[in-house]
Amino acid sequence: MNELIKVTIKNDQQVVSARDLHSGLNLKTRFSKWVSQNFNEFVENTDFTSxxxxxxxxxxxRKPIQDYAITVDMAKQLSMMSHTERGKQYRLYFIQLEAKWNDPSEIVKRGYGILMDENIHLRMENKKMQMPALLGSAVSGSKASVNVGTFAKVLRQKGIEIGQNRLFDWLRTNGYLISDGTRHNVPTQKSMELKIMEVRESVVTTNHGSKTRFTPLITGKGQQYFVSKFLQSFK
Structure with missing residues (x-):
């Protein structure tokens, strides 16, 4: 069946644009007058919506214009009321649409689609509700400090899609790590005062001599602190 007019689904009902129908019927009457002459035969919010x-x-x-979403049944009747050959063609098209829509196999298919959508939505809600508990249990009671990469792995295992590099970037952006200079990625004064981060210093010997390496660590308190930050995105 060739498409004569675009049909959309709204509130589990087939609807078409009144402007599209008016244009498709090749009516000489301007749209606003056609509406005033014919729409009083129908019920607003039942047969059509503005x-x-x-x-x-x-x-x-781009200029906003008034239109109406009309049911296929209303569109069928308007087509018949046009008393034109084009109107007969559209009326037959809408009759065929209704027949297909009401076919038992199509009803079952729509019902299955609705059920699948509800199941997906339910799974997403359950995951959203479980995530705070999962994240919280991942670090509850934790006392040992861990490096940023290890903490990123814990978050990722619990469903937070963040890797080491992205976590480093987040910590710098939000003022927990120094972002530039010779002390790049060293915990800021704020992090140290809050006791959520600490730094491990180690001496590394290379062919060019020795240098001090600073490794930022997230304390047990810090792990719970940052988890609470991530949980905010689930509220």
Missing amino acids: VTTVTVVNNGA
Whole structure:
């Protein structure tokens, strides 16, 4: 069946644009007058609803215009009321649409689709509700300090998609690590005062001599502190 007009689903009901139907029927009466002459035969919010669409004017600007989302049954009746050959063609098209829509196999298919959507939504809600508990249990009672990479792995195992590099970037952006200079990635004064981060110093010997390496660590208190920050995105 060739598509004569775009059909969308709204509140489990097939609807079409009144403007699209008016244009498709090749009516000479302007749209607003056609609406005032015919829509009083139907019930607003049952047979049709008022909507706003946009049209592109000559200068390329987008201008809002009045339109209506009308049911296929209403569109079928409006087509018949046009008393034109084009109207007969559209009426037959809408009759075929209704027949397909009400076919038992199509009803079962729609019902299955709704059920699948509800299951997906339920799983997402359950995951959202479980995530705070999962993250909280991952660090509850933790006393040992861990490096940023290890903490990123814990978060990732519990469903937070963040790697070591992204976590480093987040810590720098939010003022927990120094972002530049010779002390790059060293905990800031704020982190040290809050006792959520500490630094491990080690001496590394190379062919060019010895140098001190600073490794930022997240304390047990810090792990719980940062987890609470991530949990905010689940509220």
